[in-house]
Amino acid sequence: METSSSEKEKHLAAMKAVTYIKNGQVIGLGTGSTADYAIREIGKLVQKGLQIKAIPTSKKTQELAESLDIPIIDSNSVDYIDITIDGADEFNEDMVLIKGGGGALLREKIVASMTRKQIIVADSSKQVAKLGLAFKLPIEVIPFASNYVMNQVRGLGGTCDIRHQSGKIFVTEQGNWILDANFGHIKDPQSLSHSLNKISGLVCHGLFIDLADIVIIGRGNEEETIARKLS
Numbered sequence: 001m002e003t004s005s006s007e008k009e010k011h012l013a014a015m016k017a018v019t020y021i022k023n024g025q026v027i028g029l030g031t032g033s034t035a036d037y038a039i040r041e042i043g044k045l046v047q048k049g050l051q052i053k054a055i056p057t058s059k060k061t062q063e064l065a066e067s068l069d070i071p072i073i074d075s076n077s078v079d080y081i082d083i084t085i086d087g088a089d090e091f092n093e094d095m096v097l098i099k100g101g102g103g104a105l106l107r108e109k110i111v112a113s114m115t116r117k118q119i120i121v122a123d124s125s126k127q128v129a130k131l132g133l134a135f136k137l138p139i140e141v142i143p144f145a146s147n148y149v150m151n152q153v154r155g156l157g158g159t160c161d162i163r164h165q166s167g168k169i170f171v172t173e174q175g176n177w178i179l180d181a182n183f184g185h186i187k188d189p190q191s192l193s194h195s196l197n198k199i200s201g202l203v204c205h206g207l208f209i210d211l212a213d214i215v216i217i218g219r220g221n222e223e224e225t226i227a228r229k230l231s
């Protein structure tokens, strides 16, 4: 499975993250290659007797969890989630994230909002001094509104492309489209988030602000933990 140093770093971060899980908790399962390492580790712990219930953030994650016999529950059956372990495409020193590279940002943001302790796992390449330069900001839109939203994004100083996959428009699990928006260096994520949230037809954007409680970064042969607040 581990083919490169970044895979090793993802694995290290994921292994550390699962140590936060306690018996009886409701666990949010993120989406992506880093979250997958944590899900596989949770599967091993479940086989050894750990009792948890899990809420997946995508069909792919649900399928992986089910294949490992991790019990799945409906997101509407609980009022909160104890711990979620998820990845990120970028994060900065303020623990502001860009997510959505895999197109799962909407369910990921809902799950993060329901979560008491959101743990982000990442390899060291995801840590950036300037958000938005290396990775474009994913924006989920209702297809009917895509041209309108693109014009509004232009008005905010960004350019964007409709995401394609295998020559076709990428459709999210909610039936929406993703715009990958380039704002250059996102100097004021709060302000941009606020402006984006006001656009009709824009369902969700990939800026996660004040949602991460802990970021665990794999760095070489070790992992490093950054915590936003004590709990």
Ligand SMILES: O=C[C@H](O)[C@H](O)[C@H](O)COP(=O)(O)O
Pocket: 030, 031, 032, 033, 034, 035, 086, 087, 088, 089, 099, 100, 101, 102, 103, 104, 105, 108
């Ligand atoms: O939509 C996808 C998610 O936001 C992922 O958590 C993000 O893209 C990071 O994925 P990976 O761990 O594969 O780099």
